Amino acid sequence: MATFSLERAVPLTPDEAWRRLTRWERHGDTVPLTRVTAGPPGPTRRGTLVVARTGAGPLAFDDPMEVTVWQPPGEGVPGRCRMEKRGGVVRGWAEIEVSAGPGGRARVVWREELDVRLLPSLLDGVLVRSGRLVFGRTVDHLLRHP
Structure with missing residues (x-):
């Protein structure tokens, strides 16, 4: 399994950064051949299913990723969202x-944390570097564009 993290400081309120990062359909904007959907309709909550279709x-x-923790930022409380990957190809969180x-x-x-089926652990380093590049570009894009 490949684990990585990204950190950004941006001139936005926590509420606005949260809003931009959790507009799931926009997550495919920077990933080639990828479209992202979320359901059921309505605001995100525990149990929301976010699906990135790639290829x-x-x-x-x-x-497919299920939202298992949904805590928007509040006064003095950080926002936190956790999604568990439930697919047959990509697993993790x-x-x-x-x-x-x-x-x-x-x-x-x-x-x-990514675990790609049939990808040997020998390639975890490549997966970490690729993940930082792809997700870093996505995070940067989402935070720059309202």
């Missing part, structure tokens, strides 16, 4: 934490 035609696969940082900036921490 084209017969080479596509789903990465992802966590997003948003808190108030110094100077009125939001502090964002993204942690992820």
Whole structure:
């Protein structure tokens, strides 16, 4: 399993950073051949299923993730979302934490553990570097664009 984390400090309120990071459909904006959906309709909550469909035609696969922790940021309380990956290809979890940082900036921490079926553990280092690149680009994009 490959585990990595990203941290960002951005000139946004924690509420705004949270809102931008949890607009699930936007997560596919920077990942080629990926479309993200969430359901059931309505606001995200425990039990929401977020599905990233990656690929084209017969080479596509789903990465379903169930929201198991949903705690938006509050007064003095960091926001935290945890998603458990439930797919047949990608397993593991992802966590997003948003808190108030110094100077009125939001502090964002993204942690992820990935286990890709049929990928030998020898390639975990490549998976960590790829994950940091792909998810870092996605986080940066989401935080820059309302």
